[in-house]
Amino acid sequence: MQTTTQYNFDTVTDRRGTHALKxxxxxxRYGAADLIPLWVADMDxxxxxxxxxxxxxxxxxPILGYTQTPQGYWSAIIRWLEEAHGWQVKQEWxxxxxGVVTGIGLALNVFTEAGDKVIIQPPVYHPFRLVPEANGRTIAYNPLRLANDRYEMDFEQLEQLIDDKCKLLILSNPHNPGGVVWRRETLQRLADVCARHRLTVIADEIHADMALYGNRHIPYASVSEAAAQGSITxxxxxxxxxxxxxxxSFAVVPNAELRARFYSWLRANEVSEPTxxxxxxxxxxxxxxxxWLRQMLAYVEGNIAYVEQFLASHLPAIRVMRPQASFLVWxxxxxxxxxxxxxxxxxVNRAKLALxxxxxxxxxxxxxxxxxxGTPRSTLERAMEQLKEGIKNDVAATIK
Ligand SMILES: Cc1ncc(COP(=O)(O)O)c(C=O)c1O
Structure with missing residues (x-):
């Protein structure tokens, strides 16, 4: 009989002194070293x-020289996308x-010129704004709408926003920080609008594997021919x-023309060779x-439930927007x-927490x-207690 390995997510590992950014x-970043780090998106x-x-x-x-990319690398990606997300991709895609952020910067340089506009949907992962701006591109904002505690896309505003200068839209799917697993109809509608206006969509799907509570991630490029042909994932x-x-990281580009432009540039500059x-x-x-992933996500769901219960009981002025994916809680x-x-x-200063x-x-x-x-439960328990104490002692917080 096969036994299932039980992985342990309770171990607290001291990361200090490893140059861990977090x-x-x-x-x-925060002006103090004695904070519980619950910020940048890596897990403990x-x-x-x-x-x-x-x-x-x-x-x-003993030798770590120049290395060819093994076929097994490509086969593993192809198999994973099919088995985890039902998305069949070809190796040539x-x-x-x-890095995904690096990929966004590279795509910007290939597909846009200085002064062109890039559409983003705030509140959203901040490099979507920072990278285009640092490259001299203009950001056009299509803010998400908050309705019944859930974010949704504002298609009316998007249609009004788009002009000849808009070349790219950067999509966070699933959405960081809102934790939204975008529905098929939303993605199809987005693909229709973008196809009509000849906008290429950069679909950042780095949180794709971590859908929670029975939600299913839908790869943007899989929702329609328009989406497949007008996107870089x-x-x-x-x-x-x-x-x-x-x-x-890796890119998936089903459209031959986009691929030829993007991948020939990556090859020319030798940035497409993995380490x-x-x-x-x-x-x-x-x-x-x-x-491992199944168990990790179950642990994260447990952590989210713990935070929800703690805040509901002790700090009801802070509300959890339960994520449909990933380990980031808004x-x-x-x-x-x-x-x-x-x-x-x-x-930072009263609760000693870095978010x-x-x-x-x-x-x-x-x-x-x-x-x-994405941290051991005991760390989260300490963090919640510190938050409770911090708020108790904070005269400025006039809890409504
Ligand atoms: C939506 C999103 N995209 C990209 C990244 C970073 O990806 P990379 O490290 O591959 O640049 C993050 C990390 O937090 C993220 O949340």
């Missing part, structure tokens, strides 16, 4: 053993890219399996990772009645905080 950058769970073992096995060999095992430091460790980790993750703190500076002061403040994600994020629950 921990070792606290002083530089140890690298899954089947990935660490595969990397270790390769490191047993794929390319390695050194970026994905990676990095969030799912907590290996962000390895730079293991040894990225291919090994990706292949191991996508070949052996199903059960906390609606507007009930505390604090302005931006006071809210940040409460979390991402909602303003960072653009309009609609004011009064929200993003909590990373």
């Amino acid at each position: 921990v070792d950058a606290l002083r530089a 769970f140890e690298t899954p053993p089947f990935i660490a073992d595969a990397l270790r096995a390769r490191l047993e060999h 794929l390319s390695y890219i050194p 970026f994905n990676a095992p990095s969030k799912t399996f907590n290996i962000a430091g390895l730079k293991s 040894i460790l990225a291919t090994i980790a990706t292949e191991a993750a996508y070949t052996h990772g199903r059960e 906390l609606d703190c507007r009930g505390l009645g604090l302005g931006h500076a006071a809210l940040v002061d409460l979390f 991402n403040d909602g303003e960072m994600f653009g309009s609609g994020g004011e009064g929200f905080m993003r909590l990373n629950v």
